[in-house]
Amino acid sequence: MLPSTLEKTLFGVIATPVLHLADRHHVFTHLAANGPSLADDIATELGLDDDTLERMLLALTAFEIIQRAPTGHYSLPATMRPFLDPDDEQYIGGFINHLVEETAGRMPRLDSYLRHGKDSVDSPGSQPFASLYRNDEATRAFLNAMWDLSFAPSKELAALAGLADTVHLVDVGGASGPFAVAALHTSPALRATVFDLPQVQPYLEETRTAYDLGDRLTFKPGDFFTDDFPEGDCIAFGYILSDWPDQDCLQLLRKAHRGCPEHGRVLVMDRLFDNSRQGPLATSAMNLTMHLETQGRHRTADEFTALLREAGFPHSETHRSSGDKHVLIGYKSDPGRMCTTNGGTADHGVTPDD
Numbered sequence: 001m002l003p004s005t006l007e008k009t010l011f012g013v014i015a016t017p018v019l020h021l022a023d024r025h026h027v028f029t030h031l032a033a034n035g036p037s038l039a040d041d042i043a044t045e046l047g048l049d050d051d052t053l054e055r056m057l058l059a060l061t062a063f064e065i066i067q068r069a070p071t072g073h074y075s076l077p078a079t080m081r082p083f084l085d086p087d088d089e090q091y092i093g094g095f096i097n098h099l100v101e102e103t104a105g106r107m108p109r110l111d112s113y114l115r116h117g118k119d120s121v122d123s124p125g126s127q128p129f130a131s132l133y134r135n136d137e138a139t140r141a142f143l144n145a146m147w148d149l150s151f152a153p154s155k156e157l158a159a160l161a162g163l164a165d166t167v168h169l170v171d172v173g174g175a176s177g178p179f180a181v182a183a184l185h186t187s188p189a190l191r192a193t194v195f196d197l198p199q200v201q202p203y204l205e206e207t208r209t210a211y212d213l214g215d216r217l218t219f220k221p222g223d224f225f226t227d228d229f230p231e232g233d234c235i236a237f238g239y240i241l242s243d244w245p246d247q248d249c250l251q252l253l254r255k256a257h258r259g260c261p262e263h264g265r266v267l268v269m270d271r272l273f274d275n276s277r278q279g280p281l282a283t284s285a286m287n288l289t290m291h292l293e294t295q296g297r298h299r300t301a302d303e304f305t306a307l308l309r310e311a312g313f314p315h316s317e318t319h320r321s322s323g324d325k326h327v328l329i330g331y332k333s334d335p336g337r338m339c340t341t342n343g344g345t346a347d348h349g350v351t352p353d354d
């Protein structure tokens, strides 16, 4: 008998594509809208082959994604629904699509990386985002995946970031605006600029219109390695530093330090490895996808704190959210409030010179 963890790992190759297909063919939408349903009825309504669908539903039941009643009715448990119902803000369909359509296709490259090292395999000067943004469809799919990963957690992160006194947020690599929108909702007097590659502009404009943010949300096109950042008193990096090696992270953090007023701060919002590096599972798994899709890796809070310090932010706090993405706040000068927290779990300002 295989240990269940080994069995689930082994058959993960089945689980993720089936999850993706069920999402793409609106099976979860049907279950969310109609409640417990028979496979034949779902197949008829969605125009799908009933034998294939029933096999997929049985697999999803065994993986405990959906439930099957003795009557043969399938249903979406309340714990799964927010993540699989496209009408919910926590929906992760775009991220599932990214894993299947983008990450899975790159997995064979790990074999070459193992044998020769990434630097020998990747073409010199290869730019991760040139590939991810190879056409409009791929760009939209990537930005949808980012939205799905970042929008729901951003509400909590914006609160943890303590933006009450911030006037102008600059979201570096802010994509189609998941964090900027959450921050603007949290702080009614705030303005935000998303600074990202020019290809991202139409998607940020869609967000601005959808959320009716007018001139509170603006876009500045540019390359964060070669262009100056727009001016602001809070410079945010959400899932940015995990795309790049330490030297590039330092370059970005130093640029933020130069651009920030004395009372300003940077936010580093990212997944964090436990100090033991035994997990969390999503961080360990995404650390491999970072290797395949970017030039970065995931880090511990202590590693980010050290980068912040080296870039000129001697005071920092780590605020842990209830999810996968956490926030480190780096201050240029002593904020004098290391004993107040904005919520969440905080590891406070661990600096040698404190």
Ligand SMILES: C[S@@+](CC[C@H](N)C(=O)[O-])C[C@H]1O[C@@H](n2cnc3c(N)ncnc32)[C@H](O)[C@@H]1O
Residues within 6 Å of the ligand: 129, 146, 147, 149, 150, 172, 173, 174, 175, 176, 178, 179, 195, 196, 197, 200, 222, 223, 224, 225, 237, 238, 239, 240, 243
């Ligand atoms: C992993 S996504 C993170 C998106 C968003 N901040 C979030 O937390 O979901 C990385 C972002 O960095 C942007 N980016 C990558 N290279 C860039 C560059 N050289 N200059 C400006 N933006 C860049 C990408 O377009 C993308 O929006």
